Amino acid sequence: MNQDSDDIVASKLAALAHPVRLATIRQLAAAGPAGLAAGKLAERLDVAPNALTFHLQKLAAVGLVESRREGQFVYYRAVFDTLLALTEHLVGACCCEAEDSCGPSCPTSQRR
Structure with a gap:
């Protein structure tokens, strides 16, 4: 992990x-x-709606949401690849240095 990726993750978490x-x-x-x-x-x-627009802009700026226009409507969607990468960054190495896993959902327990 390098400082640049930690800075990017921190900006997403701040959003x-x-x-x-x-x-x-x-x-x-x-x-x-x-x-x-x-x-x-x-x-x-x-x-x-104007408050939501402010919040959506913050999320879009860090790549967590995307928008598309269909006629007069603007649709927003989560960017699942980015959200999953954020989760992986936070817990992807979960328990990798421990003898025991933290539980049945531990991502590294299946790799053992």
């Missing part, structure tokens, strides 16, 4: 360090690859 942005990612992850229209997302989160 997630707000309750609305974290809830946004969870909603978009649940919606799957098709994503959600911005208005529908604002409704689900009970957030004003």
Whole structure:
């Protein structure tokens, strides 16, 4: 691991360090690859559309969400590859230096 990748991961985690942005990612992850229209997302989160736009811009700036326009609607979706890479960075080496795994979900216990 190098400092550059740690800086990138830190910027992604900083973007997630707000309750609305974290809830946004969870909603978009649940919606799957098709994503959600911005208005529908604002409704689900009970957030004003202009406030949601601010939060979506923060998430997009670090590559956690993408948008597409369809007519008058803007759809947002989670960037699953980036989210999974972030998770792998955080726990991918879980228990690799320990004799025991941390539990049945331990990613390295299957590699032993």
